[in-house]
Amino acid sequence: MSVFKTAKNVMKSPGAVSLSLMAVSLAFAGDAFAGTDGTEFNEVWETLKGWTTGTLGKIVAGAMILVGIIGGIARQSLMAFAIGIAGGMGLSYAPNIIETIVSSTLEKAPSVIPLASQIANGM
Incomplete structure (x- = not known):
């Protein structure tokens, strides 16, 4: 019992x-040891990583912030601006976060x- x-x-x-x-x-x-083999897609990953952390990523992050500012003005709230900043930061740091998660070890x-x-x- x-x-x-x-x-x-x-x-x-x-x-x-x-x-x-x-x-x-x-x-x-x-x-x-996650992500330690399979080099077939390294070129694709390096290209995407270059886009998000390079000039294209900066342009897209700036556009997100600009849209956030415009949305914040239209809604009279800073929340849209904060979401634009967070989106830009997320885009910039996403490759590092993905590499850290995928290549984690025990x-x-x-x-x-x-x-x-x-x-x-x-x-």
């Missing part, structure tokens, strides 16, 4: 379940496992 009560309590807090699953998956995870996983299990246990 107490097993069912414990299972009910765990199901009430899905955050604890997901942290437990994360800790277990990190405990049994091997080295993961080299630091052994140092994270004790912390993840500590969080999952609630201690």
Whole structure:
């Protein structure tokens, strides 16, 4: 009977379940090297990266900011201007963010496992 009560309590807090699953998956995870092979599309990626971080990207980011300013004036709100700035920044930093996410590794996983299990246990 107490097993069912414990299972009910765990199901009430899905955050604890997901942290437990994360800790277990990190405990049994091997080295993961995402994005380390497949050089067929490197030329395409370098072209897109050059466009977004080069002159074309600056022009598009400036246009986003300009449209945001015009939208802010038309709506009498600074929110459209802030969205234009955020869009320009997002365009500029997108290649770095994508490369960071795709080329992520689990080299630091052994140092994270004790912390993840500590969080999952609630201690």
